[in-house]
Amino acid sequence: MRVTAERNWAGNHVFTADRVERPTTVEELRGIVTGNPRVRALGSRHSFNDLADSAGGVLIELGELDVPLxxxxxxxxxxxxxxxxxxxxxxxxxxxxxxxxxxxxxxxxxxxxxxxxxxxxxxxxxxxxxxxxxxxxxxxxxxxxxxxxxxxxxxxxxxxxxxxxxxxxxxxxxxxxxFQIEQRVFVDLPMDVVETRLLEILGVGYSTSLFTRWSEPTIDQLWVKSEPGDDSVQGFGGTPSAVAMHPIAGVDARFTTDQLQSPGPWLDRLPHFKLEFTPSAGEEIQSEFFVDASDGPAAFAVVKGFADRIAPLLFVCEIRAIAADDLWLSGAYGRPTVAFHFTWQSREDEVREVLVDLEAALAEFGARPHWGKVFTAGAEQIRPLYPRFDAFLELRDRLDPEGRFRNDYTDRVIDGTAS
Ligand SMILES: Cc1cc2nc3c(=O)[nH]c(=O)nc-3n(C[C@H](O)[C@H](O)[C@H](O)COP(=O)(O)OP(=O)(O)OC[C@H]3O[C@@H](n4cnc5c(N)ncnc54)[C@H](O)[C@@H]3O)c2cc1C
Known part of the structure; x- marks a missing residue:
């Protein structure tokens, strides 16, 4: 089946692979891999760029693969x-x-x-x-x-x-x-409190997110997911919301996970959206940048300085924290991380114009872009951000010496052989 004109979830990338294969056995999968010079796995197509594509090659979807759980x-x-x-x-x-x-x-x-x-x-x-x-x-x-x-x-x-x-x-x-989690939302946090106490705020509860449109003098919302009865949760000057909220203030909250401190199982509280709510396509694109947590407040100030350019293109910005890890290409490799996420309107050309300058401004913090979202940096900017990047290239070249799994994205972002 040709995939021409098939798109990713956001619709901002049209796949250029020749066809999609859906193997049912590992044997069949092995044959597809060795029988084609260019192949790549396709997941659920939620990335916002060409990462999952394989121009002129074969994409492999694994939904029908018979492997056990x-x-x-x-x-x-x-x-x-x-x-x-x-x-x-x-x-x-x-x-x-x-x-x-x-x-x-x-x-x-x-x-x-x-x-x-x-x-x-x-x-x-x-x-x-x-x-x-x-x-x-x-x-x-x-x-x-x-x-x-x-x-x-x-x-x-x-x-x-x-x-x-x-x-x-x-x-x-x-x-x-x-385990059980309960969720509380606080609205209208003073901007200066968030900027100066960012890490303290992101450290509250089990999982914490700040949401803002950068169009108000306050930060719109603080979502805290915590163990039931965690009395260390506070709103840092924000007001506890008496009604369920959507991350974008003013949008119908019907599909968001239960809030108002009602405890429930982890899977019904940790995502922002209910499992049964299945958006098949999105009217948005996303970008995200990871900085060392210690640079979080300074990076916050830099992003705030772009408010006038960001706000007209934005649905919402989410700020989250991630623990450090040892995975070589992880955005949180080697450093506790604050992540600045942007859900943009589907106006990619204008978004990219802002991103060129925003990425340049965040470069002083060694900001790493989320691999699956929209960014403008190429291999030259990306490689110095990952201390084990060369080790990854050695591993990739050892396992894939002929470049079977390479694509336009890896040429541009990993190898720097294309712009
Ligand atoms: C609405 C929305 C919300 C999101 N929320 C978050 C969020 O909260 N946090 C966050 O960090 N990101 C978030 N993302 C980004 C998303 O999680 C990533 O883009 C993720 O990679 C998507 O997974 P996917 O299965 O759709 O992969 P795809 O986009 O299909 O593929 C991504 C990469 O994975 C590879 N891949 C897929 N399957 C395999 C396989 N079997 N073997 C080898 N490689 C494989 C592909 O080749 C490709 O390189 C969100 C995206 C959307 C659309």
């Missing part, structure tokens, strides 16, 4: 099919009395696609979703099935690896006993 209670891990969506895995685990440590804002993203880009939720003590990976099974460029486990030499380079090392067929994730 195994829960290993002794090891506290679940081996799950790579193409499974987080929401479906979360429901399965909850039925078994188990949980993941965190979720992203949207539960409809695939396991392998999410992990490949270092996708994260929030919480100063919570690593990205990729940090829960305990093992990977993948089909390499040579058609071999490679199993990597946490502690193996190449493991830290293979988890957040942009689909460049092979086609992941199963992912092992750490699990823990299920």
């Amino acid at each position: 195994d829960i290993d209670r002794d090891a506290s891990i679940v081996w799950a099919p790579a193409g499974m969506r987080y929401g479906d895995l979360a429901s399965t685990l909850q039925a078994e009395g188990l949980a993941l440590h965190n979720l992203a804002s949207l539960p409809h993203i695939s396991l392998a696609g999410t992990v490949a880009t270092g996708t994260h939720g929030s919480g100063i003590r919570n690593g990205s979703l990729a940090t829960a990976v305990a093992g990977l099974e993948l089909v390499t460029a040579a058609g071999e099935v490679l199993v990597l486990r946490r502690g193996d030499a190449d493991f830290d380079g293979a988890v957040v690896s942009l689909g460049a090392l092979g086609i992941v067929t199963r992912v092992a994730l750490d699990v823990q006993p299920t």
Whole structure:
């Protein structure tokens, strides 16, 4: 089947691969990989750029791949099919009395696609979703099935690896006993309080997000997801909301997860949107930049300085925290992180004009762009941001010497052989 004219979730990228294959067995998958010079796995298509494409090549969707889901209670891990969506895995685990440590804002993203880009939720003590990976099974460029486990030499380079090392067929994730979370929203926080106490605010509760449109003299909302009864939660000068809120002030809150301090299972509180709410396409694009948490307040001031240019193009900006990790290409590699996320209107040309200047201004903090979102930097700017970048290139070249999994994105952003 030709994929020409098929698009990503946001509709801002039209895939240029020749066709999509949907193997049902690992044997079939191995044949597709070795039989084609250019291949790449396609997840749930939620990235906002050409990362998942393979111009003139073959895209592989894994939704029909017959691989088992195994829960290993002794090891506290679940081996799950790579193409499974987080929401479906979360429901399965909850039925078994188990949980993941965190979720992203949207539960409809695939396991392998999410992990490949270092996708994260929030919480100063919570690593990205990729940090829960305990093992990977993948089909390499040579058609071999490679199993990597946490502690193996190449493991830290293979988890957040942009689909460049092979086609992941199963992912092992750490699990823990299920837990309850309650959610509170505070509105209209004084701007100066947020700027000066940013890290303290992001450290409250289990998972914390600030939302602003940068168009008001205050920060619009603070969402705190906490253990039930956590009395350290406070609003830092914001007013507790008496009604359920949408992250974008004024938008219908029907599809947001329950707030107003009503406790519920982790999977119904950690994402911002309900599992049963399935937006099939988006009228938005996103960008996100990661800085060392200690630079968070200064980076906040820089972003605030762009308010006049950002606000007219923006739906909402979200500020989150992520714990440091050891995954070579993770946005939080080696440093506790504050993430500045932008949900933009679908006006990509204008957004890119602002991004050129915003990225230049955030460069003083070594800001790393989210791999799956819109950014303008190329390999020259990206490579110095990751201390293990050269080790990743060595691993990639060892596993994929002929460049089977390379694409326009990796040429531009990783190898610097295209602009
Ligand atoms: C509405 C919305 C909300 C979002 N919220 C968040 C958020 O809260 N936090 C955050 O950090 N990000 C967020 N994102 C970004 C999103 O999580 C990432 O773009 C993620 O990579 C999407 O996963 P996917 O399955 O759609 O992957 P795709 O976009 O389909 O692919 C991404 C990459 O993964 C690779 N890949 C996919 N499957 C495999 C496989 N089986 N083997 C090897 N490589 C594979 C692809 O080749 C590609 O390189 C959001 C995106 C949207 C649209």
